[in-house]
Amino acid sequence: MTSFKVSVIVPCYNAEQFLTRCLDSLVNQTLEGIEIICVNDASPDNGIAILRDYEARYPNVVVIDLKENVRQGGARNRGIEIARGEYIGFVDADDWV
Numbered sequence: 001m002t003s004f005k006v007s008v009i010v011p012c013y014n015a016e017q018f019l020t021r022c023l024d025s026l027v028n029q030t031l032e033g034i035e036i037i038c039v040n041d042a043s044p045d046n047g048i049a050i051l052r053d054y055e056a057r058y059p060n061v062v063v064i065d066l067k068e069n070v071r072q073g074g075a076r077n078r079g080i081e082i083a084r085g086e087y088i089g090f091v092d093a094d095d096w097v
Contacts, residue, residue, distance in 0.1 A: 004060070005033035007085030011075035012038055015093035016045040023054050025096035027061065035085050039064045039075040047093075 008026060012019065026036050038051045040063065051063045064078055076090060091097060 003033065004035040004085040006031065006087045006089060007035040007037055007079070007083035008089045008091055009076055009079030009083065010036065010038045010091050010093055011041055011072050011079070012047050012051065012093040013041040013043045013069070013072070013075070014045050014047075015043070016047040016050065018094040019047050019050045021096050022091065022093050023050070023061070026091065027054065027058050029097070033085075034060060035083065036061045037064065037079040037083060038062070039079050040066060041071070041075040042066050042069040 010022065038061065040048045040051055048065055054061045055063045062082065064082070066075065066078065070078065080088060
C-alpha cells in the first residue's frame with residue numbers, strides 16, 4: 001500500500017471544459033506523496049473520459065465514477081472514504097492550484 005502525505009479530492013460535475021487545467025495543475029505540483037481522487041458525480045458531460053485518461057497516465061490519480069448524483073458534499077464524502085493521505089484537501093473541478 002502506497003503512503004501519501006496529502007489526498008486531494010476533486011468532485012466533478014459538468015466540468016469537462018475545466019478539468020484539464022485543474023488536473024494539470026494538480027499533477028504538476030512539486031509536493032511528493034500527493035494522491036488525487038477525482039469523483040465523477042454522475043456527470044452528463046464527457047468529463048469521465050478526461051478523468052480516465054489522467055488515471056491511466058498518472059499512478060497517483062484515482063477515479064471514482066458514481067452512477068447516481070450525490071451532489072458536491074456526497075462526492076467529497078466518497079473521496080474521503082478511500083483517501084489514504086495523512087491530510088485531506090479539496091479542489092473544485094473548475095479551479096487550479
